[in-house]
Amino acid sequence: MKEISVKNKVKITRIEKGKMTQIELANLVGVTRQTMNLIEAQKYNPSIRICLLIARFLEKPLDELFWIDD
Amino acid sequence: MKEISVKNKVKITRIEKGKMTQIELANLVGVTRQTMNLIEAQKYNPSIRICLLIARFLEKPLDELFWIDD
DNA sequence: GTATCTTGTAATTTATAATTGACATTTGGA
């Protein structure tokens, strides 16, 4: 069981942002919906490239979307 | 030859920040100096966890240190 | 000019991110 210390608020931000679905955001970013689902569920550590693309499409700064939970 | 579109200013920020060496920053973050070297050279896409730790120790926001070059 | 610390890089291995395909459950609208 791997412990992931990086937290995010991608899911609530996506939903707040209108009716964008996981699939739509995944397509915009260029990942599969499974990957987006795991990111939203905070099951692992995505790459900075994916995080930057998510931040771009959700129109939020990185630091607001991702942080370390310690 | 893999093209990495994520740019960063980790190296100049580290040097500006005093006399911190690559090895010291790598140790703080908890990666090897080779990994830190590759990140500074923008040879690949690090994880958000590593980027958050770098930002913490360099005392800069993520968005200031990492961006997408397109 | 030589010893030492720092950095760049390369080849190999290991860990894990990300994909693919599939199925079950939940949600919301007609």
Place this chain on the structure above:
DNA sequence: TCCAAATGTCAATTATAAATTACAAGATAC
């Protein structure tokens, strides 16, 4: 209530980040 879209999750594979070991090139101090 029924149907379809959206989400959660799993197992297996592929791609790539990160570690390890090692050596060479620059820099700095003596």
